[in-house]
Amino acid sequence: MFLQVFQGKVADEDGLRRCMDRWSEELQPGAHGYLGSTCGMSDDGTFVCLVRFESEEAARRNSDRPEQGEWWAECERCFDGPVAFMDCADVTLWLDGGSDEAGFVQILEGHTPDAHRMRELLRQTESRMHELRPEIMGATLGTYGEDGYVEAVYFRSEAEAREHEKMEMPDDLRDMLQEEERIMGKVTYYDLHNPMMMSAGAATDRHG
Numbered sequence: 506m507f508l509q510v511f512q513g514k515v516a517d518e519d520g521l522r523r524c525m526d527r528w529s530e531e532l533q534p535g536a537h538g539y540l541g542s543t544c545g546m547s548d549d550g551t552f553v554c555l556v557r558f559e560s561e562e563a564a565r566r567n568s569d570r571p572e573q574g575e576w577w578a579e580c581e582r583c584f585d586g587p588v589a590f591m592d593c594a595d596v597t598l599w600l601d602g603g604s605d606e607a608g609f610v611q612i613l614e615g616h617t618p619d620a621h622r623m624r625e626l627l628r629q630t631e632s633r634m635h636e637l638r639p640e641i642m643g644a645t646l647g648t649y650g651e652d653g654y655v656e657a658v659y660f661r662s663e664a665e666a667r668e669h670e671k672m673e674m675p676d677d678l679r680d681m682l683q684e685e686e687r688i689m690g691k692v693t694y695y696d697l698h699n700p701m702m703m704s705a706g707a708a709t710d711r712h713g
Contacts, residue, residue: 506540506596507561508647510655512553512695513588521552521583524576529703532576538563541704543603543610543657545697552584553612553695555645555657557602561594591655593647597624599631600643603659605702607642609666612695613656619688620648626685633678640665654689663698 515521525544533539544554558564567573581588603610617623627646634641642659649655660666674682 506598507558507564508593508596508645508655509556509558509564510554510591510593510647510649511556511588512551513584514550514586515546515552515583516585517583518546518552521580524580524583525554525701528576528580532570532572533703533705535570535572536567539567539705541605541702543659543697543700543702545610545695545700547612547695547697550585551695553697555612555647555655557596557645561592564592591647591649591653593649593655595620595624595648597627597646598643599627599646600635600641602645603643603657605704607659607661607700607702609660609663610697610700610702611658611660611666612697613654613658613689613692614695615654615690615692616652617648617654617688617690618652620652620654623654623685623688624648626681626688630678630681630685633675637672637674637678638669640669663696 538559540557540559542554542556544552546552556564558567624646627644640661642661644656644658646654646656
């Protein structure tokens with residue numbers, strides 16, 4: 506899997522929503538190798554979108570389509586300033602990566618000195634975390650550049666996420682989570698209260 510991430514501060518939210526709707530209706534059918542996407546607006550007005558493709562080659566083919574370029578030119582005008590892009594060639598899925606049925610998605614971004622260990626810890630804690638935090642429906646971790654990472658965590662609901670994040674963890678799991686916290690470094694969080702999610706051939710919009 507290959508993950509494309511873009512984000513920026515939004516000047517025209519309605520216009521951006523129309524652009525995203527148009528992409529799903531008009532451009533998505535021709536995006537061969539497209540698997541799905543998770544997008545949404547955070548509290549500070551930052552729009553974050555994670556787009557999943559079968560491969561980097563499929564993502565490049567989509568970007569090179571003339572209609573994609575025309576669509577992006579329209580979409581870009583909805584942002585207030587530059588849009589950042591992150592291409593993640595190394596992607597790790599936790600519990601199949603998440604679910605379009607999630608009611609709340611949290612995006613974590615940062616830089617880590619040990620992405621390999623970060624992925625190991627994600628796998629090692631998978632079964633125990635799923636047992637203790639059943640409201641977590643999955644996660645997708647992508648790394649880019651020398652040390653950058655983006656992780657999307659999918660929850661059944663924000664209320665359940667907030668309630669369970671206060672729980673005390675068993676000693677064995679706590680040690681691994683503390684190690685994970687150390688190597689994740691300074692994390693920027695983007696809470697998507699009304700995520701827009703699509704998988705190839707279908708769309709789910711939690712905003713209504």
